[in-house]
Amino acid sequence: MGLNSHNNRVDHYSTSVHANEQQNLTTVPVSVTVSGETMAVHNVCLPPEKTTWQKLQHRLSEVFFPDDPLHGFKNQSRVKKLILALQFFFPIFEWAPNYSFTLFRSDVVSGLTIASLAIPQV
Structure with missing residues (x-):
């Protein structure tokens, strides 16, 4: 009646980071392995790197405004x-x-x- 939880469990996922020179964005292709079978690969854009000052400024603006x-x-x-x-x-x-x-x-x-x-x- 129920589904076997082992078959639906994500056994492994792998990522690799490379820079996209055309748009200057960092993308992470993610492939997911479920029960020994590799699923589709999706490119996910990472947010741009921020300096410590930019992070502090963003957090303070979120607190006060x-x-x-x-x-x-x-x-x-x-x-x-x-x-x-x-x-x-x-x-x-x-x-x-x-x-x-x-x-x-x-x-x-x-x-x-x-x-x-x-x-x-x-």
Whole structure:
């Protein structure tokens, strides 16, 4: 009924690295041997080598700016950059034009609920 796990197991895989002079990319041809039978070979491009400074810079940018908040500023006019900066530092400029009375009423109800829970009971 079940499959023999030994037959489906990857016994061996081999890689060899060579430089592609035309595109200046390093590729790794990977061949996989399953139960003594060699499978197809696929060329996989390796990422370019980075210096220690580039690695540190990338890691710090991922820590402090994980979703790249300044990406929207690229290729924008000065006026649009000013508007985006105001929206970034003061979010009310982003959501206020779409704020409605229904949202205000929901905010009042949720504020009263939280306030009632925050009042210490004697």
